[in-house]
Amino acid sequence: MILDLDGCRLLNLYTEATDGSAIETKESALVWHYRDADPGFGFSQAKEMLDHLESVLANESVAVKGGQFIVEVKPQGASKGLVAEKIFTSMFENGRQADFVLCIGNDRPDEDMFEIIGNALSRNMLSAYISVFACTVGQKPSKAKYYLDDTSEVITMLEFLAKATDSSASSEEEAESSL
Structure with missing residues (x-):
């Protein structure tokens, strides 16, 4: 820079x-x-x-x-929102759409990122079956749908997500092995 x-x-x-x-x-x-x-x-x-x-x-x-x-x-021009938009656009242009987005921010500059996700949803650049988790940490009001009080809540949420992913992967493996 x-x-x-x-x-x-x-x-x-x-x-x-x-x-x-x-x-x-x-x-x-x-x-x-x-x-x-x-x-x-x-x-x-x-x-x-x-x-x-x-x-x-x-x-x-x-x-x-x-x-x-x-x-x-x-x-100027460098932001998490622009990076998110470039990722979504590139995927869409290559015939792919995100089906899961986790976005966590704790500051005013992160609001661009939350807005870009909303724009990508409204422009159908993301999968119709998408799960979007836009979380603001310690800041209200926000364009993010979810609110976490502090970084300890972020860690807890990520731990729960990891456990859910592990149990989902285990269930898929069990289903495949029984075939």
Whole structure:
């Protein structure tokens, strides 16, 4: 990801000035987290940082967004929603349709992803027999159909899903062996 050096310096300055904050480098974004910072101070630092980044990076092709305990800087046009749309479109163009979608997000940028799933459903790009589980974590309101309180509920749900998948696979194996 190409990010103006002034933007990187700015993230570092706010990290040094805000105990409990950290920078996460993702494949397509830089994310400043302040979940472990003093809530009031972290929020005011995030608001101030957003203003600074927007002015410093005004001529760059990046998007600066605030979310739940984060400030994210990423190239414009890069989002989970666009990736989901490309996957659904590619499958559809190749004569295939997804029949199961599990989508979990905990922040405002994830709302694009939930919306894309709804759009793909309405455009019949997904199987008529699809099971869609769009879950937001700790955030209301949301375009996601399901709500989970926190990451421990995500883990519990994934464990139940794994057990259901294992028991379903075992039932199929038993049925095949009895033939």
